[in-house]
Amino acid sequence: MKRYELIVLLTLALALALVAPSAYGWGAATHTVVADRLEKQGGARNADEIYGSCAPDMFNTAFDLPVFGPGGLYELTHDHAEQIWDAARTGRERSLAVGFCSHSDVFGADHTAHHDGITYGAGEGYVIAKVDDMRDVLAAIGYDLPTVLYPLSIPSDAEEEIYHSIIEYALDVLTTRIDPAVGAKLADAARQRSDRFPALFVEAYGDELEDLLGSNAAAIVEVVEEEFRQGMIEYGTLLTLDEEDILAALSLYIADFASGYLALWGVELPDGFDPVPLIAFYLDVAMDLCAADYEAELEATVEAVAGELDDRDIHSSAAGARARRHRR
Numbered sequence: 001m002k003r004y005e006l007i008v009l010l011t012l013a014l015a016l017a018l019v020a021p022s023a024y025g026w027g028a029a030t031h032t033v034v035a036d037r038l039e040k041q042g043g044a045r046n047a048d049e050i051y052g053s054c055a056p057d058m059f060n061t062a063f064d065l066p067v068f069g070p071g072g073l074y075e076l077t078h079d080h081a082e083q084i085w086d087a088a089r090t091g092r093e094r095s096l097a098v099g100f101c102s103h104s105d106v107f108g109a110d111h112t113a114h115h116d117g118i119t120y121g122a123g124e125g126y127v128i129a130k131v132d133d134m135r136d137v138l139a140a141i142g143y144d145l146p147t148v149l150y151p152l153s154i155p156s157d158a159e160e161e162i163y164h165s166i167i168e169y170a171l172d173v174l175t176t177r178i179d180p181a182v183g184a185k186l187a188d189a190a191r192q193r194s195d196r197f198p199a200l201f202v203e204a205y206g207d208e209l210e211d212l213l214g215s216n217a218a219a220i221v222e223v224v225e226e227e228f229r230q231g232m233i234e235y236g237t238l239l240t241l242d243e244e245d246i247l248a249a250l251s252l253y254i255a256d257f258a259s260g261y262l263a264l265w266g267v268e269l270p271d272g273f274d275p276v277p278l279i280a281f282y283l284d285v286a287m288d289l290c291a292a293d294y295e296a297e298l299e300a301t302v303e304a305v306a307g308e309l310d311d312r313d314i315h316s317s318a319a320g321a322r323a324r325r326h327r328r
C-alpha cells in the first residue's frame with residue numbers, strides 16, 4: 001500500500017469513529033440494500049428511503065446521551081419507528097419514514113438480525129447465531145480473545161460485543177459483493193437526504209425527546225444527526241474501495257474501537273501488542289462463517305420487511321398513499 005493510500009485509509013478509519021459501531025443490528029450496508037429493494041422510487045425518493053433506513057442507529061455512539069436502557073433513544077428509534085410514519089406528510093417525508101420503519105427491531109430488518117433469523121438463527125437472530133458460531137470456532141482453534149490475551153481476564157460480554165461488531169462489518173463487506181454499488185448508494189443518500197429529516201424526527205418524538213434531552217432537544221438532534229450523516233458519507237465512500245482496502249481500514253478502526261472498549265471494562269492491552277492483525281484475522285473468519293448463507297438471509301429479510309410494511313400500510317409511492325387514504 002502506498003503512503004498516501006495509507007493516509008487516506010487512516011483518515012477514513014478515524015471518520016468511522018463517528019459512525020455507530022453498528023453492533024446493534026445489521027450494518028448500514030445491509031440496511032441500504034433492504035431499503036433500496038423495497039419500493040422502486042428512484043432519485044431523491046430512493047435516497048430518502050436509504051438514509052431513513054440507516055438513521056435509527058444515529059444515536060448509537062452518542063455515549064453522553066441516554067441512548068440505551070428502557071425508554072432511551074435506542075428504544076425510541078428501534079421499537080417505535082411508526083411515530084415517524086405518523087408524522088410524515090409530504091412525499092419525501094414518507095420516503096424517509098418508509099426507510100426508517102424498514103429498520104425496526106420489532107417488525108423491520110433488525111428483527112431478523114437480533115430476534116428471529118429466517119434462513120439461519122431462527123428464534124435468536126441471524127447475527128446473534130453467527131456471534132455464537134464465531135466464539136465456538138475461535139475457541140476451537142485457540143484464537144478466541146480470552147486465550148489470545150491470557151492472562152488478562154476478558155469479560156464475556158465484552159468478548160461478545162467485539163465479535164458482534166466484527167460480524168456486522170464483515171456482513172457489510174459481503175454486501176459489497178452482492179451489490180458493488182452499495183457504498184455509492186449510501187454515500188449519495190446521506191448527501192441528498194431531505195433537509196426536513198431532523199425536523200420530522202423532532203416532530204415525531206417531541207414529547208419523548210424533551211423528557212430525555214430537555215428543552216434543547218431539537219438542537220441536540222440536529223448536531224447528532226449531522227455527525228451521523230457525515231459519518232455515513234465517509235463510510236459509504238470507504239465501501240466503494242477494493243475489498244482489500246476496505247478490510248484494511250476496517251481492521252484499523254475496529255482495533256481502535258475494541259481497545260477503547262476493553263479499556264472501559266478495565267482491560268489494558270499489553271505494551272507492544274498490536275491488535276490490528278488479530279482483528280483482520282477475525283474479519284476473515286467472520287466473512288467465512290457468513291459467506292455461504294448471508295445472501296439468502298438478506299433476500300428473505302427484504303421480502304419479510306416488504307410484507308410487514310404492507311400490513312401496516314406504510315408506503316412511499318403515491319399509489320400506496322392513495323390506498324392508505326382509501327382505507328381510512
Ligand SMILES: [Zn+2]
Binds near residue numbers: 024025026056078110
Ligand atoms: Zn439498529
